[in-house]
Amino acid sequence: MSKRLVSRLLGMFQSRTQVGVDKAGNRYFSRVEEVDGAMKERRWVEFKGAEQDSTTVPVEWICWLNGQRKKAPGPEELAELEARRERVRKNIELLKKKEEEERKAGVRPVKKIGKSESPNLQSFVKQKFPGTPDQQKAPEEVSRPKDATDTEDSTTVNERYSEPTGTGATFKPGTWQPPT
Numbered sequence: 001m002s003k004r005l006v007s008r009l010l011g012m013f014q015s016r017t018q019v020g021v022d023k024a025g026n027r028y029f030s031r032v033e034e035v036d037g038a039m040k041e042r043r044w045v046e047f048k049g050a051e052q053d054s055t056t057v058p059v060e061w062i063c064w065l066n067g068q069r070k071k072a073p074g075p076e077e078l079a080e081l082e083a084r085r086e087r088v089r090k091n092i093e094l095l096k097k098k099e100e101e102e103r104k105a106g107v108r109p110v111k112k113i114g115k116s117e118s119p120n121l122q123s124f125v126k127q128k129f130p131g132t133p134d135q136q137k138a139p140e141e142v143s144r145p146k147d148a149t150d151t152e153d154s155t156t157v158n159e160r161y162s163e164p165t166g167t168g169a170t171f172k173p174g175t176w177q178p179p180t
Contacts, residue, residue, distance in 0.1 A: 019064075019072040023082070024048060024056040028064070028072060043067070 016029045025048030032041050043065050045057060057065075060073040060081065073081075 019043075020061075020074075022056075022058055022061055022078070024058075026056060026061075028061060030072075 015033075016031045019028045019030050021027050027046045027048070028043070029046065030041055030043045032039055034040075045061070045065060047053065047056070058078075058081075060069075060078065063069045064072045
């Protein structure tokens, strides 16, 4: 083994500082070590027991391990957060009981979540896209601009442009050029 690896292993046991313990018994440590010439704090967790189950790590400790918070959570903060979680759990139970009682009494109708019927897209298509085959107008029904005259520039009854049209007197489709 290299000298560096041995010194690192020895340093891991000598200079580590236990920062805290969570309610599952996991222990959290930190150590300041030199990485690429800079002193950085290294943080890690040692799991209780043989199984290393990362799902047992509380959110507060995950944030500390990832460096999202500077200070490790203290015992007061952990107790306060646990009490809050317990209150939320009890409130959820009360709301579920109340909802079940309302259903049994017939006060509140049962809500079904999921697809019961697909939406009618045909009515949407007819409203938004008037050129669809079901909505095609007869040639005599094609609308013309109010101020259109029978000149070369105006469209004939059967002809349609794919370019936008306007109501301005000087507008000519296809003549716009970007400024240079």
